[in-house]
Amino acid sequence: ETGVTQTPRHLxxxxxxxxxxxxEQHLGHNAMYWYKQSAKKPLELMFVYSLEERVENNSxxxxxxxxxxxxxxxxxxxxxLQPEDSALYLxxxxxxxxxxxxxxxGTQLSVL
Amino acid sequence: xxxxxxxxxHVSVSEGALVLLRCNxxxxxxxxxxxxxxxxxxxxQLLLKYTTGATLVKGINGFEAEFKKSETSFHLxxxxxxxxxxxxxxxxxxxxxxxxxxxxxxxxxxILTVHx
Numbered sequence: 640e641t642g643v644t645q646t647p648r649h650l651x652x653x654x655x656x657x658x659x660x661x662x663e664q665h666l667g668h669n670a671m672y673w674y675k676q677s678a679k680k681p682l683e684l685m686f687v688y689s690l691e692e693r694v695e696n697n698s699x700x701x702x703x704x705x706x707x708x709x710x711x712x713x714x715x716x717x718x719x720l721q722p723e724d725s726a727l728y729l730x731x732x733x734x735x736x737x738x739x740x741x742x743x744x745g746t747q748l749s750v751l
Numbered sequence: 752x753x754x755x756x757x758x759x760x761h762v763s764v765s766e767g768a769l770v771l772l773r774c775n776x777x778x779x780x781x782x783x784x785x786x787x788x789x790x791x792x793x794x795x796q797l798l799l800k801y802t803t804g805a806t807l808v809k810g811i812n813g814f815e816a817e818f819k820k821s822e823t824s825f826h827l828x829x830x831x832x833x834x835x836x837x838x839x840x841x842x843x844x845x846x847x848x849x850x851x852x853x854x855x856x857x858x859x860x861x862i863l864t865v866h867x
Contacts, residue, residue: 643794679760682795682841682857695854729794737845737855742787742794 642666645730645743652720653751660715660746662730670736671713673705676727676745688713689736720750753778755844757858765866770814770829772861774842777823784825785843785855786816795841801825812836837865 642665652658664671673685687695688707702724704716713730727747731740758773776782783802787795799810806818816827825842842858 645794679859681859684855731794739797739800740795740855742796744792744794 643730643732643741643743645728645746647746648744649747649749651749651751652717654720654722656720657716657718659717660728660730660748662713662715662732662743664711664713664730664732664741666732666734666741668732668734668741669710670733671707671710672731672733672740673713673715674729674731674742676729678726682729685715687736694736717748720748722750724748725750753782753844753846753854753856755842755856755858757840757842757861759861760859761862761864763864763866764832766834767831770827770832770836770863772827772840772842772863774816774825774827774858775823776825776842776844778844778846780846783845784816784818785845786810786814786825786827787841787843787857788812789839789841789860791838798827798840832863832865834865834867837863839863 644663646661670689672687675683684697685699686705691707706714727745729745730743733740755776785800786798788798789795799808801808801818809815814829839860839862841860843855845855
C-alpha cells in the first residue's frame with residue numbers, strides 16, 4: 640500500500656457519459672499528478688498540482704477536467720470521451736514537486 | 752528536449768540469471784535518473800534514483816544501476832533474478848535546471864519475464 644488510493648479500479652463508460660475519477664493521498668504530500676498509461680506508449684503526463692495550484696497542463700483535451708479541492712484529493716472529470724481515451728489513468732503524489740512520486744494502482748478506463 | 756529510450760520492450764531471463772535492462776537518455780544538462788517498477792494491477796513504485804554523487808546506485812529488491820555519462824546510459828541490473836521480479840520496468844529522466852526543471856519523462860517500459 641503506497642498511501643495513494645484511486646477509485647474506481649475499473650470504469651466502463653459510453654461516449655456520452657460523464658464520470659469522475661478520484662484520487663486520495665494519505666501521505667501529507669503537497670503535489671499531485673495525473674498520468675495516462677496506454678498500451679505500448681510511454682506514460683503521458685496530463686496534469687500537475689502543487690499546493691492545490693495547477694502547474695502543468697500538458698496539452699490535454701478539454702474533455703478531461705481536473706480538480707484539486709485540497710492537498711489530499713484530486714479528481715479527473717470525464718465527459719464525451721473517445722474510444723482512444725481508453726487507458727490506465729494513474730494518480731501520483733510527492734512531498735516535493737517531482738521528487739519521489741508515489742503512485743496509486745490506477746483506474747482502468749474503457750470507453751465504448 | 753529531454754528523452755529516454757529503453758532498449759527492448761520485452762526481456763526474458765531464467766530464475767537465477769543476470770537481469771540487465773537498458774536505458775539511454777539524451778540531455779544537454781546533467782540529468783536526474785530513475786527506475787520505477789510496475790507489478791500487475793498496481794501503480795509504479797520507485798526502485799532507485801541517481802541525482803548526484805556516486806554513480807553506482809543501489810535500490811530495493813537487490814537492483815542497482817550505474818550512471819555512465821560518457822555513454823548517456825543508466826542500465827538496471829540484478830545479479831540473480833527471482834520469479835517475483837516479473838514486472839514492467841520504467842526508466843525516467845528529469846533535469847536540475849532550465850524550464851523543464853524536475854519534470855519527469857518516462858521511457859516506454861520493459862516487460863521482464865522470469866522463467867523457472
